[in-house]
Amino acid sequence: MISFDDFRPVDGKPIYLQILEYIKRGAVAGIIRDGDELPSRRVLSALLGINPNTVQKAFKTLEDENLITSRAGAKSFMTLDGEKLRHLRAELLEDTVSEMARKLREMGLSKEEALHLLSEHWEKEE
Amino acid sequence: MISFDDFRPVDGKPIYLQILEYIKRGAVAGIIRDGDELPSRRVLSALLGINPNTVQKAFKTLEDENLITSRAGAKSFMTLDGEKLRHLRAELLEDTVSEMARKLREMGLSKEEALHLLSEHWEKEE
DNA sequence: ATAACCGTATTATTGGTATAGTACAGTTGT
DNA sequence: ACAACTGTACTATACCAATAATACGGTTAT
Numbered sequence: 001m002i003s004f005d006d007f008r009p010v011d012g013k014p015i016y017l018q019i020l021e022y023i024k025r026g027a028v029a030g031i032i033r034d035g036d037e038l039p040s041r042r043v044l045s046a047l048l049g050i051n052p053n054t055v056q057k058a059f060k061t062l063e064d065e066n067l068i069t070s071r072a073g074a075k076s077f078m079t080l081d082g083e084k085l086r087h088l089r090a091e092l093l094e095d096t097v098s099e100m101a102r103k104l105r106e107m108g109l110s111k112e113e114a115l116h117l118l119s120e121h122w123e124k125e126e
Numbered sequence: 127m128i129s130f131d132d133f134r135p136v137d138g139k140p141i142y143l144q145i146l147e148y149i150k151r152g153a154v155a156g157i158i159r160d161g162d163e164l165p166s167r168r169v170l171s172a173l174l175g176i177n178p179n180t181v182q183k184a185f186k187t188l189e190d191e192n193l194i195t196s197r198a199g200a201k202s203f204m205t206l207d208g209e210k211l212r213h214l215r216a217e218l219l220e221d222t223v224s225e226m227a228r229k230l231r232e233m234g235l236s237k238e239e240a241l242h243l244l245s246e247h248w249e250k251e252e
Numbered sequence: 253a254t255a256a257c258c259g260t261a262t263t264a265t266t267g268g269t270a271t272a273g274t275a276c277a278g279t280t281g282t
Numbered sequence: 283a284c285a286a287c288t289g290t291a292c293t294a295t296a297c298c299a300a301t302a303a304t305a306c307g308g309t310t311a312t
Contacts, residue, residue: 014300041260050300072309073258073259073307073309076259093233141270167288167290182289199287201287201289253312255311268298269298272294282284282286
């Protein structure tokens with residue numbers, strides 16, 4: 001069963017997208033694997049303190065992207081293969097890094113300053 | 127007059143926030159300075175192809191944060207001092223780096239991998 | 253079988269973003 | 283002074299995210 005222990009919705013971005021991305025990053029990290037069972041819509045919404053329809057929208061989007069499989073009455077589960085994972089990893093990394101680089105450039109930082117800042121922050125969190 | 131040449135609204139985030147952050151990052155970069163004049167609401171909205179009310183919301187928010195000064199009939203202008211700039215810089219850098227680091231960690235990257243990825247991407251864009 | 257789950261679908265309401273149109277009063281340049 | 287611009291305010295509409303309540307039928311465990 002996939003755990004949502006370290007997930008908390010924040011505002012500034014649609015909750016259903018945050019759930020979507022949390023699962024995608026978990027898959028890329030190898031924490032979430034092919035065949036893994038997802039919590040039910042009702043249970044997860046209660047756990048997160050949000051509406052069942054919000055979870056449904058996240059799961060429906062995942063199904064539309066062929067990352068999970070659902071059938072009425074039973075729990076949903078991950079359907080991942082190597083090709084999907086490689087594609088997902090490339091996509092998420094590119095999006096994340098390019099967005100950050102763009103912001104830091106806009107603030108006038110040099111490459112060295114950017115690297116130093118990320119390095120410092122990483123150590124602080126460890 | 128502050129230029130919006132390299133600004134294009136994208137979707138996924140409210141336009142008024144994108145304008146807000148673009149100006150803040152320009153101030154942190156030193157491209158936008160104290161006393162600089164802003165384009166009028168009507169002119170900027172026409173330039174960006176968006177509604178005047180959207181620009182108004184961005185500018186109103188900036189005024190609420192004491193980063194610009196407006197008076198009826200005249201153009202608005204930046205009101206920045208060293209203290210505001212230092213605070214702004216610290217805030218924007220912290221937000222940007224911590225968000226990116228969180229995402230990369232969620233994807234299971236090590237510090238070295240993250241730094242290498244940012245370095246590679248930076249060079250590709252230069 | 254049957255109770256307790258499950259996914260799925262529908263309708264309604266609320267709040268925020270963005271659009272559109274209009275209006276009024278203050279400033280600026282000529 | 284006067285025309286052209288400015289900031290500001292207001293109403294109305296449309297769309298999406300999120301909530302709420304309800305309903306139906308399929309699956310699962312006992």
